[in-house]
Amino acid sequence: MAKLKFKDFIAVDHMPGEDDLIKYAAKKRKDYVPTGNTGEATEQKASCGCGPECDHCEGMHSMSEVGHKCDCCGNKIKAESVDEALTMQQRRAKARAMKKYQARLKVGRKKAAAKIANPKVLAKRARKAARNAIAKKLTKGITKADLTPARKAEIEKRLDKMQPRISRLAKKMLPKLRQAELARKRG
Numbered sequence: 001m002a003k004l005k006f007k008d009f010i011a012v013d014h015m016p017g018e019d020d021l022i023k024y025a026a027k028k029r030k031d032y033v034p035t036g037n038t039g040e041a042t043e044q045k046a047s048c049g050c051g052p053e054c055d056h057c058e059g060m061h062s063m064s065e066v067g068h069k070c071d072c073c074g075n076k077i078k079a080e081s082v083d084e085a086l087t088m089q090q091r092r093a094k095a096r097a098m099k100k101y102q103a104r105l106k107v108g109r110k111k112a113a114a115k116i117a118n119p120k121v122l123a124k125r126a127r128k129a130a131r132n133a134i135a136k137k138l139t140k141g142i143t144k145a146d147l148t149p150a151r152k153a154e155i156e157k158r159l160d161k162m163q164p165r166i167s168r169l170a171k172k173m174l175p176k177l178r179q180a181e182l183a184r185k186r187g
Contacts, residue, residue: 048075088149116185123170126177130169131159 015023048061048070061070061077068077086094098105117125135144135155144152159166 048073048077117181122174122177122181126170126174127166129173129177130166133169133173134162134166135159 013023015026065077069075070077138155138158139147139151147155
């Protein structure tokens with residue numbers, strides 16, 4: 001438990017005349033301390049690259065060994081982070097957090113719609129469009145909303161393995177997206 005301070009024992013109305021709900025919201029904002037957890041479950045692992053069939057180390061090492069050479073294969077031990085998919089509980093928590101910032105996000109979208117998208121944003125859109133196009137092929141035209149969460153996760157895993165194909169398709173889609181953006185701005 002945190003150590004109590006003198007301020008904790010004083011009952012002072014810092015916002016006299018304000019509504020109780022406004023005072024409560026202000027206090028929550030003041031007391032809010034971000035944890036830094038984005039919801040992604042990341043885990044640090046160290047490996048040398050020999051693989052699980054190695055009798056000596058099975059390809060896995062402790063994080064303290066990063067930078068040293070492996071005894072059996074002589075490869076340099078590297079650290080790698082493993083991103084795992086969100087659980088249903090984490091997904092719901094993230095949805096609640098996004099609901100809190102709904103108004104800010106709406107204002108941001110409106111501002112972004114007034115500007116012409118920069119090349120970085122266009123590249124991101126092209127990549128997303130390419131992923132969606134390939135996902136549509138994999139699901140044989142079934143929309144993502146109609147899929148079960150398990151099926152969605154399976155398709156996302158398959159898409160992660162198709163990075164080169166997605167990159168090629170995104171590069172082809174980029175000029176069309178750029179033209180659509182300029183047409184949107186003109187119109």
